[in-house]
Amino acid sequence: MTDTFDAVVAGHLCLDMIPDLTALSQDRIAQAFLPGRLTEVGPATFCTGGPVSNTGLALTKLGIRTQLMGKVGDDVLAQVVKEMVSSYGPGMADNMVMDKAVNTSYTIVLSPPGVDRFFLHHPGANDTFSADDVCYDRLPQARLFHFGYPPIMRLMFENNGAHLVEIFRQARDTGITTSLDMALPDPASAAGRADWVTILTATLPYVDVFLPSIEEILYMLRRETYEELYQAANGPNFLPLITPQLLSDTSQQLLDLGVKIVALKLGERGLYLRTANASAIEMLGRARPSDASAWADRELWTACFQVDVVGTAGSGDATIAGFLSALLRDQSPEQVVTAAVAVGACNVEAADTLSGVRPWDETMRRVAGGWQRHKLQLETPGWRFDEQHQLWIGEGH
Numbered sequence: 001m002t003d004t005f006d007a008v009v010a011g012h013l014c015l016d017m018i019p020d021l022t023a024l025s026q027d028r029i030a031q032a033f034l035p036g037r038l039t040e041v042g043p044a045t046f047c048t049g050g051p052v053s054n055t056g057l058a059l060t061k062l063g064i065r066t067q068l069m070g071k072v073g074d075d076v077l078a079q080v081v082k083e084m085v086s087s088y089g090p091g092m093a094d095n096m097v098m099d100k101a102v103n104t105s106y107t108i109v110l111s112p113p114g115v116d117r118f119f120l121h122h123p124g125a126n127d128t129f130s131a132d133d134v135c136y137d138r139l140p141q142a143r144l145f146h147f148g149y150p151p152i153m154r155l156m157f158e159n160n161g162a163h164l165v166e167i168f169r170q171a172r173d174t175g176i177t178t179s180l181d182m183a184l185p186d187p188a189s190a191a192g193r194a195d196w197v198t199i200l201t202a203t204l205p206y207v208d209v210f211l212p213s214i215e216e217i218l219y220m221l222r223r224e225t226y227e228e229l230y231q232a233a234n235g236p237n238f239l240p241l242i243t244p245q246l247l248s249d250t251s252q253q254l255l256d257l258g259v260k261i262v263a264l265k266l267g268e269r270g271l272y273l274r275t276a277n278a279s280a281i282e283m284l285g286r287a288r289p290s291d292a293s294a295w296a297d298r299e300l301w302t303a304c305f306q307v308d309v310v311g312t313a314g315s316g317d318a319t320i321a322g323f324l325s326a327l328l329r330d331q332s333p334e335q336v337v338t339a340a341v342a343v344g345a346c347n348v349e350a351a352d353t354l355s356g357v358r359p360w361d362e363t364m365r366r367v368a369g370g371w372q373r374h375k376l377q378l379e380t381p382g383w384r385f386d387e388q389h390q391l392w393i394g395e396g397h
Helices: 026-032 051-061 076-086 124-128 136-141 154-173 196-206 214-221 223-233 244-256 315-328 333-347 360-368
Strands: 007-011 014-019 044-049 066-069 071-073 097-099 106-110 118-122 144-148 177-181 261-265 271-275 299-302 383-386 391-394
Touching: 007 051, 014 076, 044 051, 044 076, 051 066, 051 076, 051 144, 051 315, 071 076, 071 124, 097 124, 124 154, 136 154, 144 154, 144 315, 154 177, 154 196, 177 196, 177 315, 196 214, 214 223, 214 244, 214 261, 244 261, 244 271, 244 299, 261 315, 271 333, 299 333, 315 333, 333 360, 333 391
Parallel strands: 007 066, 007 144, 014 106, 071 097, 144 177
Antiparallel strands: 014 044, 106 118, 261 271, 271 299, 299 391, 383 391
């Protein structure tokens, strides 16, 4: 493998099994899961999952030289995972940790048409991933370090996130730009009961780019707001209730904790970006933009591109890959958020997590060719629509 590369992606890794449910109409979905019922479905797709695979291999498909760092067991599933990862290039699985004492993680992804995906997940080796499982000696050769899904990796949230803090502290010491993605924990689980305010307060000073979903960060930092929105929407789909003011307040809280670039994933409502001041942007590490002033004190909100949705598995990870790929190409904030939602849109055109992702040049040609976006109307003072970039700009920051 080449001695230098652009990005390292570490964290959660599993094998995804995705049955084809496209033949199920929405009125048959609930009936399909009744006890004792046999429902005929299509063939299953097998692919690696989790951000190590979803974000890391999407970056590879987008032309970013990437190293992967995950953990597997010593079992048949581990062989499948390593073989799949290795198919993307020689050496791609070289930094995988194998632990004979645990099983490889797997997820059954149920993604019916027209319905948000849900999962049956076994954490396996991810629960034993520790600060010692990162190959820090590889980081000085890269510009960006991305870590994903600590809420479903037990050691990352136990002991107030001591392992997570140590990973990001050691990574930042190498001068690399650091990036973090989250996952929404089960409220009834140990992760759901963890003290995420304390964990994130300790971790985020070492995080340059933070890319959670709005649901994840509200659950972790603003639980009362999360529960109010949940009740108002009569369920978890409260994205229509998210306002520019809530995004501004939440992102300011994250900037105050030390993050320099905040990107909040908003599902079908697109992507929100908020950045710190110029002096903070200058401290971003080796992947920092060459024009700090263009990135300083920015607030953007872009809608998703219009596509026929086949499956939503891995859409958030693909969105992050688009974002980081554009950042590593030293593009403007407007170009970065556009690339993020473009790659995310390509992803949902396929049932699995990677086959929908297209090469960088092909994706950008699609954007340049007049690809239509969904409507996003903001009636909030201080926001204006940018016709050139087809997104909203907050003018108060």
